[in-house]
Amino acid sequence: MIAGTALAATGFGLLPYAGGAVGSLVLLMTAGLGMSVHSLLSRVLVAEMVGDAIGRQRIYSILMVAINIAASVGPFLAMASYRGGNTRLLFTVVAGCYLLAGSSLLGGVHPGLRMPVSATRWPISRITLRASLQEATARATVVATLVGTFLYAQLSSAIVLLLADEIASAPMRAVLLATPAVGIVVLQTPATAVMARLMGRGMPPFIFVCAASLGFGGAMLVLGSGLPPAAALVTAIVLFTIAEPFFHSPVSTAFAGLASASRLEVFNLRQVCWTIGEALGALCGGTLFLLLHRSGYGHIYWLVLGISSVITLTPLITGLRKKPHRPGVDGCQDEPAG
Structure with a gap:
């Protein structure tokens, strides 16, 4: 999960420096991969840690509320960070948010947890x-x-x-x-x-x-x-x-x-x-x-x-x-x- 947020931060943070369509595509795919990994494993984590369907439903619902609060605030934060055609500050803020999310897992998730085996x-x-x-x-x-x-x-x-x-x-x-x-x-x-x-x-x-x-x-x-x-x-x-x-x-x-x-x-x-x-x-x-x-x-x-x-x-x-x-x-x- 931490690696996923780090990948997303890397992809978005470097996007203003891509220098072309191919570079932009590679960085967007990198960010997308990181987001997908984090999204997948965060839901697996809930399923592994919460034993009943009603409990899981409550946690997944809290997750959706948090996501949509962020979705409501995000556009305003983006407008405040966007300066006259220069996207560097904007994507630095985005990358910083992903790094902050990843670092929060260090204190919030027990280090002894292991990913379930396929x-x-x-x-x-x-x-x-x-x-x-x-x-x-x-x-x-x-x-x-x-x-x-x-x-x-x-x-x-x-x-x-x-x-x-x-x-x-x-x-x-x-x-x-x-x-x-x-x-x-x-x-x-x-x-x-x-x-x-x-x-x-x-x-x-x-x-x-x-x-x-x-x-x-x-x-x-x-x-x-x-x-x-x-x-x-x-x-x-x-x-x-x-x-x-x-x-x-x-x-x-x-x-x-x-x-x-x-x-x-x-x-x-x-x-x-x-x-x-x-x-x-x-x-x-x-x-x-x-x-x-x-x-x-x-x-x-x-x-x-x-x-x-x-x-x-x-x-x-x-x-x-x-x-x-x-x-x-x-x-x-x-x-x-x-």
Whole structure:
């Protein structure tokens, strides 16, 4: 985890001195690798140290609140550090933040901890991959995460493009884009209380992932409904804001509870699912939507996404009623590894 923050600090700190596109790309990949390593292992650490799904959910929720407080403050800190086209101070501050984060781990994490061992030399073994396709809860968790991250990526791609075209007021655009981050800070605690109570009654975490993804899908349907653009955008972002507290942290909780000999592997699987969904979602949102929108058919894009999410996710939720709850698999209690 410390090495990850150090890599991110190196990549961002040297970015102003890259001297070209190739150098910038290498440094951004370095920073991205460091961020990915830290993100992965921080979630593995929680899964290793906290033994029950409700406890993990609470910690992952606190993590999401902290991330979104930082996301709310970060842009203002960036504006204050950006001086007349010179990015050196800005990226020095960014690198310093990553170094500070890494150094905080020296006092906050017991030095005797060791990273959990993977079952094979591969990041994700064939056994884990096979289980994720064959076991119902694992399969539902993977599918819901892929669909949810694909839809969530529209918020930073297609919806941003639509905002730029339809909302003339820059402050209004800024408020709408900041609303989901502020919403996490305000709503995550009560949402976690609701999820903890329902999980205590036996509801598996992937159900929250499915429900939140359906909320994102509902936002897509609103955008394709023919409402005036401003009203549709405001309504869609409100739906995103309400659904988001039930998505991000439950994804980690759901993967942490999957039956596997190695939590490192299941979190590698989480990282793969998240990255594929987010990357494909951003790609479609930045290309396919733009093409359709400029041709006057942008509503078709939103309707296809919304209807597809309902068709994909509803059977995952309704299927819960047909199967008895199994504690170790559904993630409310852990079975012994192996």
